[in-house]
Amino acid sequence: MSCQLAAGNILYENPLLRWVYDIAGTVAPCWAAYLAAGLAFMLLLVNGVLIGTAILTWAERRILARFANRIGPNRWGPFGLLQPLADLIKLLTKESLTPRSADRIVFNLAPILMLMPALLVVAVVPFARNIALADLSIGVLYVLAISSLTILAIFMAGWASQNRFALFGAARGVAVLISYEVPVVLSLLGVVMLAGSMSLNDIVAAQAVPFFLVQPLAFFVFFTGVSAELNRTPFDVAEGESEIVAGYHTEYSGIKFAIMQAAEFGGTITASAVIVSLFLAGWAGPLAGYLGWLWFLLKLGAVLFVFIWVRATFPRLRTDQIMAFSWKFLLSLALINLVATALEVYFLRGDSRTLTTVDLWVMAGINLALAAVAIGAFGRLNRAQVQRVRPPLPVLAPAGAPAGKAV
Amino acid sequence: MLENYFRQYGLVAVFVAVAFAVPVGMLLASWLTSRVGIRPSNPTPVKLDTYECGMQPIGGAWSRFNFRYYMYAILFVIFDVEVVFLYPWAVQFIEMETFALMEVLVFVFVLVVAWAYAWRKGDLEWR
Numbered sequence: 001m002s003c004q005l006a007a008g009n010i011l012y013e014n015p016l017l018r019w020v021y022d023i024a025g026t027v028a029p030c031w032a033a034y035l036a037a038g039l040a041f042m043l044l045l046v047n048g049v050l051i052g053t054a055i056l057t058w059a060e061r062r063i064l065a066r067f068a069n070r071i072g073p074n075r076w077g078p079f080g081l082l083q084p085l086a087d088l089i090k091l092l093t094k095e096s097l098t099p100r101s102a103d104r105i106v107f108n109l110a111p112i113l114m115l116m117p118a119l120l121v122v123a124v125v126p127f128a129r130n131i132a133l134a135d136l137s138i139g140v141l142y143v144l145a146i147s148s149l150t151i152l153a154i155f156m157a158g159w160a161s162q163n164r165f166a167l168f169g170a171a172r173g174v175a176v177l178i179s180y181e182v183p184v185v186l187s188l189l190g191v192v193m194l195a196g197s198m199s200l201n202d203i204v205a206a207q208a209v210p211f212f213l214v215q216p217l218a219f220f221v222f223f224t225g226v227s228a229e230l231n232r233t234p235f236d237v238a239e240g241e242s243e244i245v246a247g248y249h250t251e252y253s254g255i256k257f258a259i260m261q262a263a264e265f266g267g268t269i270t271a272s273a274v275i276v277s278l279f280l281a282g283w284a285g286p287l288a289g290y291l292g293w294l295w296f297l298l299k300l301g302a303v304l305f306v307f308i309w310v311r312a313t314f315p316r317l318r319t320d321q322i323m324a325f326s327w328k329f330l331l332s333l334a335l336i337n338l339v340a341t342a343l344e345v346y347f348l349r350g351d352s353r354t355l356t357t358v359d360l361w362v363m364a365g366i367n368l369a370l371a372a373v374a375i376g377a378f379g380r381l382n383r384a385q386v387q388r389v390r391p392p393l394p395v396l397a398p399a400g401a402p403a404g405k406a407v
Numbered sequence: 408m409l410e411n412y413f414r415q416y417g418l419v420a421v422f423v424a425v426a427f428a429v430p431v432g433m434l435l436a437s438w439l440t441s442r443v444g445i446r447p448s449n450p451t452p453v454k455l456d457t458y459e460c461g462m463q464p465i466g467g468a469w470s471r472f473n474f475r476y477y478m479y480a481i482l483f484v485i486f487d488v489e490v491v492f493l494y495p496w497a498v499q500f501i502e503m504e505t506f507a508l509m510e511v512l513v514f515v516f517v518l519v520v521a522w523a524y525a526w527r528k529g530d531l532e533w534r
Contacts, residue, residue, distance in 0.1 A: 038418045042425045050429075092437050093446045100455040112430040119426040123419050133422060134415035141494060142419075162469065163457040175476040178483040185490045192497040250458055254446075255437035259430050320532065323479070327531040331486075335519060338493075339512065345501055346508050353502050 017041055041133050045122050053265040054084035060265070060308050067312035088258065096254030099162060106160035111252070111259040114153035118266035120146045125273045126201045128283045128292030139200040140188055143274055144181075147229065150267065151177045154238065157260070158248035169247025172319060173238030177229055179323055183330035184225035187218040190341035191278055194355065194363075200274075204282035209360040212279040216364075216371040217337035219279045221330050223306075226271045228322070231264065233311040237319050272303040329382050336374050340367065478530045482522070489518055 017037040024033035058073065058081060065072030073080035098107055124139040126132040136142050151174055158170020192198055194214060195206035203211075212219040228235035239247030249260050276282055276299040283292030317325065344366060348359040355363075440446040457464050496503075496511055525531060 034414065035421065038421060039425070042422055045422075046425060046429055093440050095447050095449070096437060096441075097450065097454060099457045100452075101457065108434070112427065112434070115430040116423075116426045119429060120419075120422060123422050134419050136415060136419070137412075159469075161457065164459065164464075166457075167469075171476075175479060178476075179479055182483055182486040182490075185487065186493075189490070189493055189497045192494065193500050196498060196501050198494070198498055245458060245460070255433055259433055323476075324531065327479070327482070328526065331522070335515065339515065342500065342508060342511065346505075349501055355501070 038133070045133060046119055049119055049122055049266050049269060050262065052269045053262050054088070056265045056269060056304060057084050057087070057261070059304070060311075063305070063308045064312050067309075091258035092255055094254040096256060097251075099251050101162040102251065103160040103162070106156050107251075108256070110153050110157035110160060111256045111263070113156065114150060114263040115259050115266065117146050117149045117153075118263050118270050121270040122273060124200050125270070125277055126204055126282055127296050129289060130201065131292075132201060135199055135201045138198050140192060140198040140203070140278075143200075144185055144188070147267070147271070148177070148181055150229070150263075153263075154248050157252070161248070161251040163251050165244040165246075166248050166250045169238045169240075169244050169250070172244075173231065173248055175319075176231075176235060176238060176322055176326075179326040180225040180228040180235075180330070183221045183326060183334040184229065186331070186334035186338055187215075187221035187225070188278065190215045190218045190337050193341055193345055194360075200277045200282075204277055204284060207281040207284060208357040209364055210279065210281040210284075213364040214360050214367060215279070215337065215341065216368050217333050217340075217374065220371065220375070221334050221337070222279070223275060225326070225330060226275065227307060227310060228326070230267050230271060232268070232307060234314040234317055235322055236316060237322060240316060242316075268304065268307055269300070272300050272307065275303050276300050324382060329378050332378050333371075333374055336370070337367075340370055478525070482525060482530075485518065485521065489514070 017040060020040045021033050021037040024036040028036070061083070062072040062080065073083040076082035076086050098104055121143050123133040124136050124142055126135070154173040154177070155170045158166040158168075158173070161167070191203060191211055194211065195203040197203065197206070231238050237243075237247075239249065244250075249257060252260055273296075276296060280299045280303070282299075283296045285291065285295035288295065341363075344363050345355065348362060349355060350359075437446060441448055492514070493511065496507065500507060
């Protein structure tokens with residue numbers, strides 16, 4: 001049989017998938033060959049994310065330990081590399097409890113729905129030139145829509161547990177997620193405007209200058225907003241251990257707990273992959289035709305390291321501070337970025353209606369200055385406001401001071 | 408070209424099924440270990456209680472409590488609808504005339520006024 005792929009097809013560009021397609025095409029109808037090639041790629045994607053998750057749990061513990069001047073897990077395998085495997089076996093064979101009063105169906109569905117978005121987002125991420133499962137023309141919208149499904153899973157988990165702490169955690173989680181959704185979505189408008197397309201492949205190709213230089217405000221807002229949406233540490237009130245046990249996953253144990261943790265770390269990986277594609281020029285770099293995947297992985301590692309660094313550096317914020325940070329600070333920055341980018345594109349595009357590399361560098365200069373001014377000004381304004389709303393606590397008498405009225 | 412377009416959405420649809428099958432497979436694997444006796448299962452009434460720091464929970468959790476953020480929810484809907492209008496504009500903006508820029512600036516300005524009003528009235532405070 002002669003199954004021919006169109007030259008513009010994503011599968012055509014990928015030698016491995018073309019090989020699967022050609023082999024399957026000799027014995028099966030063309031649509032089945034296409035499906036087989038697609039499934040082969042999905043296998044790679046799913047395993048990539050899950051193995052990446054395992055490595056990330058190890059790396060995060062090791063690096064956090066280094067930040068805290070500890071050693072971290074180092075017993076299983078060289079440098080403790082087999083620790084994720086040990087954790088997996090432990091969680092897989094642990095007793096899995098469902099509280100008597102829980103809503104059983106929703107309780108079991110929540111971890112499934114939580115892992116799904118983390119896996120689904122990678123479908124549109126280009127890992128190397130033209131290598132992605134699907135180059136959707138609405139890639140950015142797809143990423144935003146799918147990744148915000150996590151809200152639903154978090155609330156289902158908290159609601160079905162029939163536990164007050166879980167429900168409080170879920171309510172807080174939803175509040176944080178809907179608040180950070182707004183600046184995140186607004187910040188990507190600038191990127192879409194510059195690339196003139198929502199396809200991630202086109203956005204990577206448009207980055208003659210990486211967009212984290214051209215759109216520093218959008219990069220800052222997106223990175224912060226995404227780390228809030230992932231419940232990473234400075235924003236993790238939804239599962240604050242010191243306040244509400246473990247938040248929405250208090251009642252989860254065994255394999256369901258493992259799936260929820262995998263969803264959280266997998267979500268971090270896929271979000272980093274999206275950040276790399278949107279702001280760090282994806283697979284672009286020297287010899288991108290052959291080494292695109294290597295550049296992608298290096299940038300991914302750098303972004304993940306920054307996520308871990310942020311977690312190690314900042315203490316957890318109060319809920320009211322988190323809300324103020326999103327609605328008063330990040331939203332302002334996102335709106336400034338939107339208007340500034342629109343005006344810059346309008347005045348720099350010229351008669352050809354395109355942006356040259358020089359234009360992008362000019363924009364980068366203007367926007368970096370604007371970002372410094374805006375972050376400084378709005379940071380000062382918000383700090384003044386937060387202090388007015390909440391006066392600092394009275395300072396306790398230092399130890400060794402003369403005792404006053406001791407009771 | 409159009410066929411290519413639908414094929415890609417077809418692959419994404421298949422991927423949704425795969426992404427659903429992965430966590431379900433994990434749950435099944437764990438269930439299998441309980442069938443062959445590796446995973447224990449000795450539920451007791453105390454174990455199956457919800458966890459409330461060691462106290463016996465009194466009453467269910469599904470009671471009324473203050474969600475506190477309906478105002479955020481309303482603002483979220485307003486801004487998300489705004490963004491739905493802005494994305495198609497952003498894709499085509501580089502080729503559009505001056506009118507498109509003015510139109511969107513006015514549109515964003517109206518929303519900024521509403522947002523500033525909510526800020527001034529104290530609706531952005533978490534109380």
